[in-house]
Amino acid sequence: MSELYSARRTRLRDRCAAAGSAAALISRPANVRYLAGCAPPGAALLLGPDDDLLLTEGPLSGDPSEGRPAEELRVSELPTRDGDPVVAAADQAARAGAGSLAVEEHHLTVARHRALAQVAPRLRLADLARAVEAQRVVKDDEEISCLRIAAEITDQALGELLESILVGRTERHLALELERRLVDHGADGPAFATSVAAGPHSGRPGHLPTDRRVEEGDFLTVNLGANYRGYRCEIGRTFVIGTTPADWQIELYDLVFAAQRAGRETLAPGVECREVDRAARQVLVGAGHGERLGPGTGHGVGLEIDEDPRLSPAAMGKLDACVPVTVDPGIHIPGRGGVRIDDTLVVRPEADGGPELLTITTKELLAL
Amino acid sequence: MSELYSARRTRLRDRCAAAGSAAALISRPANVRYLAGCAPPGAALLLGPDDDLLLTEGPLSGDPSEGRPAEELRVSELPTRDGDPVVAAADQAARAGAGSLAVEEHHLTVARHRALAQVAPRLRLADLARAVEAQRVVKDDEEISCLRIAAEITDQALGELLESILVGRTERHLALELERRLVDHGADGPAFATSVAAGPHSGRPGHLPTDRRVEEGDFLTVNLGANYRGYRCEIGRTFVIGTTPADWQIELYDLVFAAQRAGRETLAPGVECREVDRAARQVLVGAGHGERLGPGTGHGVGLEIDEDPRLSPAAMGKLDACVPVTVDPGIHIPGRGGVRIDDTLVVRPEADGGPELLTITTKELLAL
Numbered sequence: 044m045s046e047l048y049s050a051r052r053t054r055l056r057d058r059c060a061a062a063g064s065a066a067a068l069i070s071r072p073a074n075v076r077y078l079a080g081c082a083p084p085g086a087a088l089l090l091g092p093d094d095d096l097l098l099t100e101g102p103l104s105g106d107p108s109e110g111r112p113a114e115e116l117r118v119s120e121l122p123t124r125d126g127d128p129v130v131a132a133a134d135q136a137a138r139a140g141a142g143s144l145a146v147e148e149h150h151l152t153v154a155r156h157r158a159l160a161q162v163a164p165r166l167r168l169a170d171l172a173r174a175v176e177a178q179r180v181v182k183d184d185e186e187i188s189c190l191r192i193a194a195e196i197t198d199q200a201l202g203e204l205l206e207s208i209l210v211g212r213t214e215r216h217l218a219l220e221l222e223r224r225l226v227d228h229g230a231d232g233p234a235f236a237t238s239v240a241a242g243p244h245s246g247r248p249g250h251l252p253t254d255r256r257v258e259e260g261d262f263l264t265v266n267l268g269a270n271y272r273g274y275r276c277e278i279g280r281t282f283v284i285g286t287t288p289a290d291w292q293i294e295l296y297d298l299v300f301a302a303q304r305a306g307r308e309t310l311a312p313g314v315e316c317r318e319v320d321r322a323a324r325q326v327l328v329g330a331g332h333g334e335r336l337g338p339g340t341g342h343g344v345g346l347e348i349d350e351d352p353r354l355s356p357a358a359m360g361k362l363d364a365c366v367p368v369t370v371d372p373g374i375h376i377p378g379r380g381g382v383r384i385d386d387t388l389v390v391r392p393e394a395d396g397g398p399e400l401l402t403i404t405t406k407e408l409l410a411l
Numbered sequence: 412m413s414e415l416y417s418a419r420r421t422r423l424r425d426r427c428a429a430a431g432s433a434a435a436l437i438s439r440p441a442n443v444r445y446l447a448g449c450a451p452p453g454a455a456l457l458l459g460p461d462d463d464l465l466l467t468e469g470p471l472s473g474d475p476s477e478g479r480p481a482e483e484l485r486v487s488e489l490p491t492r493d494g495d496p497v498v499a500a501a502d503q504a505a506r507a508g509a510g511s512l513a514v515e516e517h518h519l520t521v522a523r524h525r526a527l528a529q530v531a532p533r534l535r536l537a538d539l540a541r542a543v544e545a546q547r548v549v550k551d552d553e554e555i556s557c558l559r560i561a562a563e564i565t566d567q568a569l570g571e572l573l574e575s576i577l578v579g580r581t582e583r584h585l586a587l588e589l590e591r592r593l594v595d596h597g598a599d600g601p602a603f604a605t606s607v608a609a610g611p612h613s614g615r616p617g618h619l620p621t622d623r624r625v626e627e628g629d630f631l632t633v634n635l636g637a638n639y640r641g642y643r644c645e646i647g648r649t650f651v652i653g654t655t656p657a658d659w660q661i662e663l664y665d666l667v668f669a670a671q672r673a674g675r676e677t678l679a680p681g682v683e684c685r686e687v688d689r690a691a692r693q694v695l696v697g698a699g700h701g702e703r704l705g706p707g708t709g710h711g712v713g714l715e716i717d718e719d720p721r722l723s724p725a726a727m728g729k730l731d732a733c734v735p736v737t738v739d740p741g742i743h744i745p746g747r748g749g750v751r752i753d754d755t756l757v758v759r760p761e762a763d764g765g766p767e768l769l770t771i772t773t774k775e776l777l778a779l
Contacts, residue, residue: 106619146521153516153524154538170522219591226583251474 047185048113052078055178056090064145064169066091066136068159070129071150073346074175076273081110087128092141098128108231110273130158137163145171173351180343180351181365187389189274190344190367193230194387194401196269197278200224201404209411210259210284214239214252217265225269234268234275235348245281246373246381248337259285262292262380263411264373268348268387275348277369278402279385283410296408299374299382302326303406306340306354306370310390310398316358323372324356332374341369344387366390367401415553416481420446423546424458432513432537434459434504436527438497439518441714442543444641449478455496460509466496476599478641498526505531513539541719548711548719549733555757557642558712558735561598562755562769564637565646568592569772577779578627578652582607582620585633593637602636602643603716613649614741614749616705627653630660630748631779632741636716636755643716645737646770647753651778664776667742667750670694671774674708674722674738678758678766684726691740692724700742709737712755734758735769 055078059067069075069088075097076082078090085100097118103111112118121128129151136144144163146156148170160168182190200221209217218237225233240250245262257263261284268277281299283292306323320340327336339355344367352360354368362368368390373383384406389399423446427435437443437456443465444450446458453468465486471479480486489496497519504512512531514524516538528536550558568589577585586605593601608618613630625631629652636645649667651660674691688708695704707723712735720728722736730736736758741751752774757767 104617104619106621108619148521148525151521153514153519153521156521157516215594216591219587219594223584223587226587249472251472251476253475 047183048078048080049115051178052090052095055175056095058174058178059090059145059171062145062169064143064171066139066141066143067145067171068129068132068136068147069171069175070147071175073350074147074179076110076346077175077179079116080113083109085128087132089132089135092136093139096132096135098132098135100128108270127155127158129155130162133159133163133166137166141166143167143169145169145174147171147175149173176351179345181363182345182367182389183365186274186345187365187367189272190276190387190389191401193234193269193271193274193276194278194403196225196228196230196271197234197267197276198402198404199228200230200269201265201267201278201280204265205282205409205411209257209263211256213254213256214241214244215254217257218252218267221265221267225267228269230269230271231273232270234270234277238264238266240264240380241284243378243380246375246383248373248375248383257284260289261285262382264381264383266383266385273346274344275346276344276367276387276401277348277371277385278387278404279371279373279383280404280406281382281384281408283408286410288408288410293408295374295376296382298327298330298332299372299384300406300408302372303370303384303386306372307386307388307398307400310362310368310370310388312362312364312390312392314362316352316354316360316362317356319354319362319368319370320356320358323370327372327374337373341371343368362390364390364392415551416446416448417483419546420458420463423543424463426542426546427458427513427539430513430537432511432539434507434509434511435513435539436497436500436504436515437539437543438515439543441718442515442547444478444714445543445547447484448481451477453496455500457500457503460504461507464500464503466500466503468496476638495523495526497523498530501527501531501534505534509534511535511537513537513542515539515543517541544719547713549731550713550735550757551733554642554713555733555735557640558644558755558757559769561602561637561639561642561644562646562771564593564596564598564639565602565635565644566770566772567596568598568637569633569635569646569648572633573650573777573779577625577631579624581622581624582609582612583622585625586620586635589633589635593635596637598637598639599641600638602638602645606632606634608632608748609652611746611748614743614751616741616743616751625652628657629653630750632749632751634751634753641714642712643714644712644735644755644769645716645739645753646755646772647739647741647751648772648774649750649752649776651776654778656776656778661776663742663744664750666695666698666700667740667752668774668776670740671738671752671754674740675754675756675766675768678730678736678738678756680730680732680758680760682730684720684722684728684730685724687722687730687736687738688724688726691738695740695742705741709739711736730758732758732760 371385375381
């Protein structure tokens with residue numbers, strides 16, 4: 044396991060060296076965790092010019108959900124509030140003779156960057172850009188294993204909720220209940236803020252749960268995910284409350300189901316990311332719902348719930364095997380409600396059976 | 412209410428003008444919310460040179476817990492993923508003829524700052540520094556009212572938990588239960604991640620709840636707070652589980668209680684922030700616990716759970732009336748446990764009765 048982290052760091056260090064930087068400073072938490080095994084708040088990871096070094100603000104918490112540092116990695120715990128680990132890292136790099144240091148300009152604030160430049164004025168500061176994010180896109184077996192477990196936990200939590208009484212309960216309570224069940228089943232915590240949307244709220248992207256109670260006849264959309272060892276997946280399902288869905292509900296559901304299936308079926312190594320979005324989008328546009336769609340159909344998942352690649356109209360790039368993504372189209376009709384169907388899948392070669400579905404809760408329209 | 416926001420913006424704009432900047436760009440969410448009434452993710456607030464303008468990434472969510480824009484404030488909803496509101500704001504300022512723009516260098520990343528400079532190359536970019544944070548320190552009646560309600564909700568949630576059976580329940584479950592009760596009593600959500608620490612975990616600063624079950628004889632420390640309309644307070648209490656505290660527990664509790672009382676009793680307008688910390692700290696140091704103490708004794712609260720002023724040994728500055736702060740000393744003995752006692756209070760003149768205690772749950776050592 045520790046060789047895993049060491050290998051990731053070596054790969055990145057080699058990339059930086061090829062681009063002219065003997066050293067790199069990683070500060071974005073998900074990136075630090077990917078390379079070091081854990082990401083205490085405020086920590087900085089220095090790669091090169093000597094041995095890699097993790098600098099933390101104060102002592103490590105020892106909390107298992109925060110991960111733990113890779114065995115072979117040197118760790119320097121700075122006294123709490125005694126200065127910025129990022130600045131200390133730059134100082135260290137300069138003293139070790141590095142001529143240049145690549146930093147994450149999309150993460151460091153202007154203030155921290157200035158402080159860094161001040162403490163090491165002869166260090167040439169370059170931009171690492173999204174090199175670590177790019178390296179994180181294709182997942183190894185260990186990572187996919189964590190995502191599988193996260194998805195199992197998510198399916199279990201959702202499944203249990205569906206067996207309970209929903210009518211009369213508020214969106215907020217159901218969301219809190221789901222989060223409790225995620226933790227009960229072994230999650231480190233929820234992957235993101237659980238969304239429960241009933242009636243006219245249903246299908247609304249990014250809906251924060253309110254005190255509205257679930258009523259007979261409602262559409263109910265639920266979006267949740269587990270965080271297992273830092274790895275996050277998501278599932279979204281839509282149900283009807285009561286005995287019989289209305290015609291408009293069946294129609295809308297079948298449409299979104301068809302769009303989501305079309306998206307899932309395009310997933311394969313070599314396929315353009317924008318093609319996945321197009322396949323789902325054209326089903327919905329064809330039925331006249333074009334202007335109700337969101338900016339994209341899905342995104343990568345991993346140590347962050349929303350990471351590269353993006354499955355959207357403007358996306359560049361292609362899918363690879365072992366890239367986990369969501370396919371998450373939906374329709375929301377203001378005042379009426381709507382449907383969202385969301386799965387997490389891993390891109391696999393067709394010869395291996397096509398995309399591996401992680402979130403296996405049924406997508407049949409259930410009346411609850 | 413809207414005049415409130417307008418007045419805050421005018422005051423800041425005047426400060427910037429005096430420092431040579433005709434316009435300012437606010438991007439830190441708590442600061443945007445303070446000046447505009449809401450802070451949608453990614454939003455940027457442009458003050459001057461013309462009418463103030465809030466630029467958002469996509470449509471406003473309409474979710475009440477996110478607040479709503481001040482009535483008189485112009486809002487520009489940029490198409491989702493169509494660019495950075497911060498960059499659009501700088502472009503707007505340049506077109507309106509501003510010669511300089513003050514930005515929050517402690518918030519903007521290097522990448523966003525470069526993008527801003529690129530879109531408006533003739534705009535002189537200055538540092539707003541923590542001008543908004545400084546303006547937020549003294550709270551008005553409306554803000555203190557929200558904090559009072561947040562504290563009431565917090566006291567209610569905690570009070571209910573104390574009436575229930577605790578033995579045998581895990582730290583995680585108790586934390587989730589507390590968060591549910593906060594929401595039940597009207598909170599927008601928890602102010603921060605609720606901490607429940609039992610037995611050897613008790614008194615540990617920043618402890619993340621685990622699956623350890625509460626046992627007879629344990630110390631149990633609980634830290635929680637409500638977020639009400641964006642305003643966050645906190646309370647911390649320590650209990651003993653079972654019928655009779657052990658002698659070492661009573662001794663340790665009395666000590667932390669005395670330290671916390673000493674801290675509370677120094678609170679008054681004009682008192683140096685470091686003096687509050689010193690008063691609490693010397694009680695603990697005097698009893699031989701010097702090296703177990705945290706970096707400070709308390710901090711301001713408001714739209715953020717941890718804001719200026721800091722009550723720590725290195726703190727500059729003095730307290731003012733209407734400044735809400737926590738007084739939060741504690742002792743943790745690794746392997747054994749410890750005590751934390753934390754209140755939120757508002758600094759008031761002695762003539763008005765001294766500091767106003769918001770978190771009124773008893774600080775007597777209860778055996779539960």
